[in-house]
Amino acid sequence: MIKDLREYVEILEQEGELIRITEPVDCNLEITEIADRAIKMNGPALLFEHVKGYSIPVLMNAFGSLKRIALALGVNDINDIAKRIETILDFSPQEGILKTLSSLVSIANELKGVKAKSVKGGKCKEVILHKEATLEQFPVLKCWPLDAGKFITFPLVFTKDPETGIYNCGVYRMQVYDSTTTGMHWHIHHHGAKHYSKYVQMKKRMEVAVAIGASPAAILASVAPLPDDFYEMLFAGFLQKKSIEMVACETIDMEVPADSEIVLEGYVDPDEERIEGPFGDHTGFYSLEDNYPVFHITCITHRKNPLYLSTFVGRPPTEDCFIGKAIERIFLPLIKKQHPEIVDINMPFEGVFHNLMIVSIKKSYPGHARKTMNAIWSMGQAMFTKVIIVVDDWVNVQNVSEVAWVALNYIDPQRDCQFMQGPVETLEHATDIPYYGSKIGIDATKKIPAEGFKRPWPDPIVMDASIKDKVDSLWHTLLPLLKKPK
């Protein structure tokens, strides 16, 4: 278990996964350009130690590869976490009461002792700033030329349901308006916004706490698309196999991870909005300006010599692509448990999570591919998926070239495309109106007579195994000839 961000930095450095940059750099655009070049060459995490005008270092690309995310979560491979979830979920009520009970006990054991735990003090309180609180001390990035200004890009935003008291934590960017005021860019479908709408109805001021830099498990859990009322810090505890320790804020009735690097305490008024954006977003395009709530800071606390964790998003691949890929792998067993026909899924980086999902299924009845599409369109944040391609189980969805080859051969476009109207991602800019538009599902599975297809369906071309074996035995003599320079 890695307890905090600085321990993670040490581990990254030991593993050769982090470099320190001592050259003076500007947090206005320059850090983005360096981090963008680094991520596009599969480079390491970057610790900028000399940011012009600031004494606080900036950590970038900290989770910018699956290897680093596995290190962050203390596993050899990100699929180890999926396997852990798979083992927990590996029961069926049909298997008898005893098996079910023992599975439920193992779930309880896994979750026992990983609930967020309140503690008295925390390192995030080493420095407490009330009247002197100012964001100006932190090297907040302006990421892209047309951004409206500086944005805090990797904040963990803690909110509380005013009716149930249940916490939520999500990563929502915050545009810096002045030294104690920021935007609060929670998308309308996300839980922070759902909490906020309750405060608006109650005409009540909403207390909000923001942690910048915490344990890697807390950070990654905050991005995870968890169901309503499933607190991210419980999931973080599950990931790191130990409770996240939470400490009470100074000026508001909220808790934050005790080992956070920086904590912003404050409130959002229910009747105040301000223009937020534009911002160079993870679609690779600017998200356009719009009205969002405003966050007022009442107090800042931080560790001595804090690290400022930041990220940038933009044309893929960027750091968030790898976080999204890890989430795809970790959540696959859960999706398969609900929809057992699903074999694998792939959300390619270019699809920026919500634009493309490729799914392979074991098709066993007419219309099965369409059932899968509709299931995906009703599943949490997957409801936004603009294009779903469903292929048969033998197709390797991780190989986009194979998917393109099979799908283009297998579809009759008019028959196999299904359009769906519904909610679309906040960042979707192609629909006529915000938040609502169409999606397409492409049934690229083999069609069967029960679906009205009466013609023979051709097999894919595959060489005989015996011939392959024979050529394998000749290959060591043939290969050098084939490789010979002309």
Ligand SMILES: Cc1cc2nc3c(=O)[nH]c(=O)nc-3n(C[C@H](O)[C@H](O)[C@H](O)COP(=O)(O)O)c2cc1C
């Ligand atoms: C770097 C980064 C920046 C993000 N920025 C935002 C944002 O500004 N607004 C937003 O609503 N979601 C943003 N997200 C996505 C949410 O954090 C994510 O969808 C999360 O599951 C939302 O949590 P919630 O469902 O509890 O609200 C961002 C994710 C990452 C990795």
